[in-house]
Amino acid sequence: MSVVTTYAVQGMTCGGCAKRVRTALDTAIPGLEDIEVDPKAGQVRISAPAPVSAEAVQAAVETTGYRFAGVLS
Helix, strand or coil, X not given: CCEXXXXXXXXXXXXXXXXXXXXXXXXXXXXXXXXXXXXXXXXXXXXXXXXXXXXXXXXXXXXXXCEEEXXXX
């Protein structure tokens, strides 16, 4: 069963932003099953076989220049 977690990310405005965040997460955190990025809502939803630490997500997001704003659910 997958663990799905949603995070808030500020500063994304377009599909290019979403692609940068998705690529950074996929590269930094091995084993993710799915990454959905909604730049308009400022949200990233990650599905993984086990919980992913918010710190790991924050580190990956911040390499792209966007601001990690916390765990939503």
